[in-house]
Amino acid sequence: MIETGGGGGRQVRDWSMRFFTVSGGRARSAGGMAAMGLVLVLSSDASPIRADEPARPSNYTEAIPGTAVKFEMVGIPGGTFSMGSPPGEQGRRDNEGPRHPVAIRPFWMGRTEVTWDEYDEFRKGGFVSNRTNAEAIARDADAVTRPTPAYPDETRGYGRAGYPAIGISHHAAMEYCHWLSKKTGRRYRLPTEAEWEYAARAGSGTPYSFGEDASRLGDHAWYAENAEKPQPVGKKKPNPWGLHDIHGNVAEWCLDRYLGNAYSRFPTDRPTSGPVLPPGAAPFPHVARGGSWADRAEACRSAARRSSHPSWNQTDPDGSIWWLWDADFVGFRMARAVEEQDDLKGLRSRVRRPDP
Numbered sequence: 158m159i160e161t162g163g164g165g166g167r168q169v170r171d172w173s174m175r176f177f178t179v180s181g182g183r184a185r186s187a188g189g190m191a192a193m194g195l196v197l198v199l200s201s202d203a204s205p206i207r208a209d210e211p212a213r214p215s216n217y218t219e220a221i222p223g224t225a226v227k228f229e230m231v232g233i234p235g236g237t238f239s240m241g242s243p244p245g246e247q248g249r250r251d252n253e254g255p256r257h258p259v260a261i262r263p264f265w266m267g268r269t270e271v272t273w274d275e276y277d278e279f280r281k282g283g284f285v286s287n288r289t290n291a292e293a294i295a296r297d298a299d300a301v302t303r304p305t306p307a308y309p310d311e312t313r314g315y316g317r318a319g320y321p322a323i324g325i326s327h328h329a330a331m332e333y334c335h336w337l338s339k340k341t342g343r344r345y346r347l348p349t350e351a352e353w354e355y356a357a358r359a360g361s362g363t364p365y366s367f368g369e370d371a372s373r374l375g376d377h378a379w380y381a382e383n384a385e386k387p388q389p390v391g392k393k394k395p396n397p398w399g400l401h402d403i404h405g406n407v408a409e410w411c412l413d414r415y416l417g418n419a420y421s422r423f424p425t426d427r428p429t430s431g432p433v434l435p436p437g438a439a440p441f442p443h444v445a446r447g448g449s450w451a452d453r454a455e456a457c458r459s460a461a462r463r464s465s466h467p468s469w470n471q472t473d474p475d476g477s478i479w480w481l482w483d484a485d486f487v488g489f490r491m492a493r494a495v496e497e498q499d500d501l502k503g504l505r506s507r508v509r510r511p512d513p
Contacts, residue, residue, distance in 0.1 A: 248455025304479035378405030407488035
């Protein structure tokens with residue numbers, strides 16, 4: 158069941174002729190480019206120049222089929238932004254530059270991080286061995302695998318109902334999205350790193366979505382100054398586009414494999430459309446964003462990047478591909494494209510732990 162914002166039934170929008178490029182200082186219809194959902198802007202600061210506001214997908218609420226568990230998705234308009242941080246930003250690290258313009262298609266983003274309420278529905282469907290046979294999976298491309306039970310309490314005693322699912326591996330987060338896609342008939346996935354930062358910034362160019370003043374972070378985020386564990390989702394102020402806990406609470410998986418100098422691969426004089434570094438077969442490293450309850454304010458900035466590491470699971474004797482016992486600060490939120498880019502269609506986790 159889908160409940161759309163601002164109207165009763167499900168709405169289908171015509172995305173054509175709503176996006177523009179700038180050529181010679183004049184706006185013109187992007188024609189075929191519009192169908193891709195892009196706003197390509199050539200400007201010195203990569204700030205959007207719009208001849209018309211691009212259509213924003215309607216917010217909606219959906220129930221996981223066969224359950225009473227619901228989740229909310231927020232419409233994110235297409236546009237361009239400057240990805241990364243300027244050299245003078247407090248707390249900046251080298252992996253946040255150089256800044257470069259990026260064009261993003263319209264999409265939806267989870268209003269909150271995925272909770273245990275949602276993730277537990279994934280687990281209820283039955284368990285498979287975490288020593289999954291890679292060849293069998295390859296023969297059945299539509300196979301849906303589920304996590305093995307965690308040997309201790311996976312919540313760490315922090316709380317379950319309404320709390321973000323924590324210690325979830327990148328592989329597990331991708332498999333959850335695949336499972337939900339099959340349940341609902343709509344393609345859910347992790348956001349790309351570029352989509353995540355674009356949505357987190359919500360049109361801002363400051364360190365935080367609400368401005369530069371870190372002393373205001375406590376109004377918007379759970380972080381090291383006001384929390385000693387993860388907190389129930391949605392209790393702090395949202396960013397201007399309606400996303401809760403985009404700063405703090407738990408760091409959030411992005412789809413991308415982590416590369417420290419990734420930004421050096423992109424031009425700085427023209428927008429790159431939908432950049433992504435697809436995940437490989439190795440369980441590490443992948444990108445996590447947003448900072449967490451255990452982090453200082455600088456790690457919660459919109460541009461701050463974090464790389465996953467094997468130390469996030471060093472105390473697990475089984476080396477599970479589903480759980481990260483030493484990463485009680487990481488979770489995830491979902492994205493859904495209005496029109497999926499070709500290189501992400503049908504993407505699945507390639508992480509496998511073959512039988513010994």
